[in-house]
Amino acid sequence: MIVIIGNGISGVTTARYIRKRCDEEILIISAESKFFFSRTALMYVYMGHMKFEHTQPYEPHFWEKNRIQLKQAKVEKVDTSSKKLHLDSGETISYTSLVLATGSKPNKFGWKGQDLQRVGGLYSKQDLEYVEKCSAGLKTAVIVGGGLIGIELAEMFLSRNIDVHFLVRESHFWDNVLPKRDAQMIMRHMDKHHGLNMHYSEELEEIVDNGNGEACAVITKSGERIECQFVGLTAGVSPNINFLKGAEVETDRGILVNRFMETNVKDVYAVGDCAQFKEPLPERRPIEQVWYTGKFMGETVAKTITGERTEYNPGHWFNSAKFFDVEYQTYGMVYNHLKDGQSEFVFEDKKNEVLLHFVFETDTMKFIGINNFGIRLRHQLFNEWLLQGATMETVLKNLKAANFDPEFYNKYEEAVIAQFNKEFNTNIVLEKSKWWQTLIAK
Ligand SMILES: Cc1cc2nc3c(=O)[nH]c(=O)nc-3n(C[C@H](O)[C@H](O)[C@H](O)COP(=O)(O)OP(=O)(O)OC[C@H]3O[C@@H](n4cnc5c(N)ncnc54)[C@H](O)[C@@H]3O)c2cc1C
Known part of the structure; x- marks a missing residue:
């Protein structure tokens, strides 16, 4: 029997793709919930946009139909010499192949008071339930750590008129990822939100106990x-x-893995947030903690387990998120600081909160990556351009094709190109033909 620990996107994708390819018995064990749900949708449950049941992409009968067994339990010990798992219920389960897809946990850095009541993270279903429970009568919350999950929690609280103090260690928001100009745009956007108090260059020293084991303040x-x-x-x-x-x-x-998602122990694999590449892909981090990479890893390991040993190859990096009302996408590699031999071009419309941040090779003008805010651009095209090694000229003159929402975007294309031509002394002209419609229709 193939056993998968973890029923998140990585574990479930592994199971689905193994089932497509073979008939072996599959069991998924997970402590958090019986059924797979979309972690990225947790905030919308709190904000009342959907019920928890709606975050489950598959109906309960899907699992039976596909002969994927589910067990809600915690694996306490893995014994690879006897190929046995020990569960918190006292039960022991044997496996032929084991996939570790156990995800992440929120960081705690040993702060005084971090284990008090009315202190919590936002990762699991149980975390969400705890935040919900603590929200009755809640007037002010403090959020520690400025990243994508922090901003989601802030948005959740503000949606219920709960004041938020947000402690961000760095001087700029998401400073380890975003270039300064991009971060400043997001910071200006956050300043508009009534009830949100940003504290940059500030860290948590201590969480204060109210005498009943509950948080009542931070210092x-x-x-x-x-x-x-x-x-x-x-x-x-x-x-x-x-x-x-x-x-x-x-x-x-x-969990250390090679490019085939294999660990050092035969028949044991790891995928998703919990896996760490011994040799990361060029320009990528050793641990990739996003939804689609977990999915790719699951597809990859399913092939390997079913006899077609396959390397992880997720294509060019991309990601997307939302900072309150501003949508963000990134394609290719845009670092917080330019690397040697790179140049950048930033177009910004402050009033409409639109920013396009291009990075390219200085010598050849080969396109390297883009951060775009307030505008959605087509993944398909950017991936293609990155594969082809397209130049800035190709990208800019085809901006219309890249735009997801042409009507809205029309007014920026000419302005973007005009600014680029001025700054870099080029003569790029916007492509107006509709060649790209066939590509998009594919
Ligand atoms: C609030 C939030 C918002 C996010 N938004 C985005 C987004 O917009 N876009 C994006 O790309 N990514 C987003 N992410 C990240 C993304 O959700 C994760 O990268 C992804 O869910 C990881 O999937 P996984 O399958 O590797 O692990 P997980 O989804 O963490 O699943 C692992 C499962 O294994 C279980 N488990 C762990 N140990 C054991 C054990 N010993 N025994 C039994 N079960 C165990 C856990 O309980 C858990 O259910 C977000 C994450 C959070 C928390």
């Missing part, structure tokens, strides 16, 4: 005391691997 490193009734810890996540203590599976920050 910051600079000595400020902020009264609150909930503290959200969103200072990043790290691989969920504690249950592997004492096992033979090699770990570092995550």
